[in-house]
Each structure stands twice: as structure tokens, then as C-alpha cells.
Amino acid sequence: xxxxxxxxxxxxxxxxxxxxxxxxxxxxxxxxxxxxxxxxxxxxxxxxxxxxxxxxxxxxxxxxxxxxxxxxxxxxxxxxxxxxxxxxxxxxxxxxxxxxxxxxxxxxxxxxxxxxxxxxxxxxxxxxxxxxxxxxxxxxxxxx
Amino acid sequence: xxxxxxxxxxxxxxxxxxxxxxxxxxxxxxxxxxxxxxxxxxxxxxxxxxxxxxxxxxxxxxxxxxxxxxxxxxxxxxxxxxxxxxxxxxxxxxxxxxxxxxxxxxxxxxxxxxxxxxxxxxxxxxxxxxxxxxxxxxxxxxxxxxxxxxxxxxx
Numbered sequence: 001x002x003x004x005x006x007x008x009x010x011x012x013x014x015x016x017x018x019x020x021x022x023x024x025x026x027x028x029x030x031x032x033x034x035x036x037x038x039x040x041x042x043x044x045x046x047x048x049x050x051x052x053x054x055x056x057x058x059x060x061x062x063x064x065x066x067x068x069x070x071x072x073x074x075x076x077x078x079x080x081x082x083x084x085x086x087x088x089x090x091x092x093x094x095x096x097x098x099x100x101x102x103x104x105x106x107x108x109x110x111x112x113x114x115x116x117x118x119x120x121x122x123x124x125x126x127x128x129x130x131x132x133x134x135x136x137x138x139x140x141x142x143x144x
Numbered sequence: 145x146x147x148x149x150x151x152x153x154x155x156x157x158x159x160x161x162x163x164x165x166x167x168x169x170x171x172x173x174x175x176x177x178x179x180x181x182x183x184x185x186x187x188x189x190x191x192x193x194x195x196x197x198x199x200x201x202x203x204x205x206x207x208x209x210x211x212x213x214x215x216x217x218x219x220x221x222x223x224x225x226x227x228x229x230x231x232x233x234x235x236x237x238x239x240x241x242x243x244x245x246x247x248x249x250x251x252x253x254x255x256x257x258x259x260x261x262x263x264x265x266x267x268x269x270x271x272x273x274x275x276x277x278x279x280x281x282x283x284x285x286x287x288x289x290x291x292x293x294x295x296x297x298x299x
Binding site: 104105106107109112113115116117118119120122123126127129130131134136137138139140 | 147148149150151152153166167168169171172175217218219220221269270271273274277
């Protein structure tokens with residue numbers, strides 16, 4: 001996922017763009033990893049204007065502190081995950097700078113729930129075909 | 145996590161390969177850890193916000209044994225056979241879950257409380273869950289067709 005760069009707040013991006021000074025509260029960002037280390041973060045929110053915010057859970061625990069705020073500069077449009085979180089696999093370049101290598105949206109997927117209901121129905125049909133309920137529990141049907 | 149259809153199909157594949165019967169018992173346990181996890185939705189109606197952190201046990205080996213002990217009395221069937229099918233069903237569930245990258249999902253401790261290592265294979269992303277659904281359906285159909293061909297050949 002080239003073209004996306006993450007940068008610590010109040011630092012210029014490698015492209016020379018200054019981060020928005022209005023975005024305050026970036027304190028708490030701390031790095032304890034080695035240069036080149038690949039880590040994972042889970043973002044709870046990415047703004048529509050592509051400059052992001054966030055995040056809750058750090059998959060790579062030594063990378064950041066909880067609730068740190070980072071800016072994202074992206075050539076490609078980023079979107080907010082639908083009722084979910086965004087996952088970014090990042091590579092640490094230097095303090096405050098990362099390259100996003102992989103990006104996945106953990107969207108709430110209605111179709112997954114529909115497919116699961118289909119699975120549940122198949123299970124119920126099979127179970128009913130093989131077992132019958134009695135006073136003493138389920139007994140195997142003779143023709144099962 | 146995969147969808148429930150994938151869990152059902154993976155259970156069926158295992159039953160077909162190892163010729164296990166009754167199939168529905170394997171599938172029941174292949175779905176059971178997720179059924180147990182869904183108990184957490186009770187928090188919408190009751191003040192039990194911390195319930196979720198205890199339900200992970202359904203995805204552990206000790207949880208599988210507990211589940212087995214709970215469901216065994218409900219089945220009028222040889223205990224040893226039920227136990228075997230329950231363990232196979234649970235392994236099929238855990239194997240399918242562990243194929244997924246846990247970035248979006250809770251991380252499970254399969255050998256809790258003896259071994260606190262979080263284990264996952266992590267080759268599939270949650271947003272590509274359908275890969276495992278389609279693959280498992282295709283494998284199941286191939287096995288079924290192969291069985292039919294073999295039966296025709298034998299007869």
C-alpha cells in the first residue's frame with residue numbers, strides 16, 4: 001500500500017507538508033521499536049478528509065501508547081470503516097514516520113450474517129434429520 | 145472469524161473424510177463456541193458489561209471439555225463416541241478461526257490456562273472471509289463428487 005504515509009502529529013511529512021497544527025492532543029505517542037520494524041495498529045476512526053485520528057487497540061503492543069493520535073497523508077482516498085475499525089500494517093522508518101504496507105477495513109458486513117443464518121438453517125435441518133428429542137434427551141433416529 | 149456456513153461446511157468435510165456419524169453432532173460443536181460467545185449480547189438487556197471477557201473460554205481446550213461435560217447428558221448415545229465427535233467438532237472450529245488474522249478479532253488462548261500463548265495462523269483477513277466460505281464449499285463438493293464416482297466405479 002504505497003502512497004500512504006503515517007506521521008506523528010506536529011511533524012512535517014516526508015513530502016514536506018506541514019501537519020495541521022490545529023490538531024492538538026497528540027501527546028502520548030511513544031516509540032519503542034527498532035527502525036524497520038513492521039507492526040500492526042487498529043484505528044478506530046479515520047476522518048473523511050483523509051487526515052485521520054485515533055486509535056484504540058495496538059496490535060503491536062510496543063509500538064504506541066493507547067489512544068495516540070497520528071496523521072495520515074494519503075494519495076488514495078481513505079474511508080471510515082462501517083461500524084468497525086481500520087487495520088493498518090505499518091513499517092517504522094524513523095521517529096514519527098511510518099509507511100503503511102497494508103490496509104484493511106473491518107466493516108460490519110450484513111451479508112456475512114445472512115450467510116451465517118444459512119449455515120444455521122443447514123445445521124438445524126441436519127440435526128433434526130439425525131436426532132429426535134425425547135423426555136430423556138436427544139436420541140438418534142433409526143434412519144440416521 | 146469465518147461465518148457459520150464455513151464452520152458447518154468444514155465440519156461436513158471432516159465428517160466426509162473420516163466417515164464420521166452422526167454428522168450433526170460434529171457440526172453442532174463446530175458452531176457451539178460461537179453460540180456461547182453470542183451470550184455476550186445479553187449485555188444489551190442486563191448490566192453485565194464484563195461478561196465478554198469470560199466467554200473466551202469457549203474457544204479454549206478447557207472450554208471444549210466443559211462444553212462436552214455439559215452436553216453429554218443431553219444425548220442418549222455412547223459417551224465415548226459423543227466425546228470423540230465433540231473434540232473433533234471443536235478442533236474444526238478452532239482451526240477455522242485461527243486461519244484468520246486477529247487484527248479485528250479477539251485473540252484466543254487455545255491451551256488456557258496451561259499455556260498462555262496466543263496462537264493463530266493468520267492467512268486470511270476478516271474482510272476476505274468469503275475466501276474460506278467459497279474454498280470450503282468447493283472442497284466439500286469435490287469430496288462429494290469423488291465419493292459418488294467411487295461408488296459408481298465400485299458398483
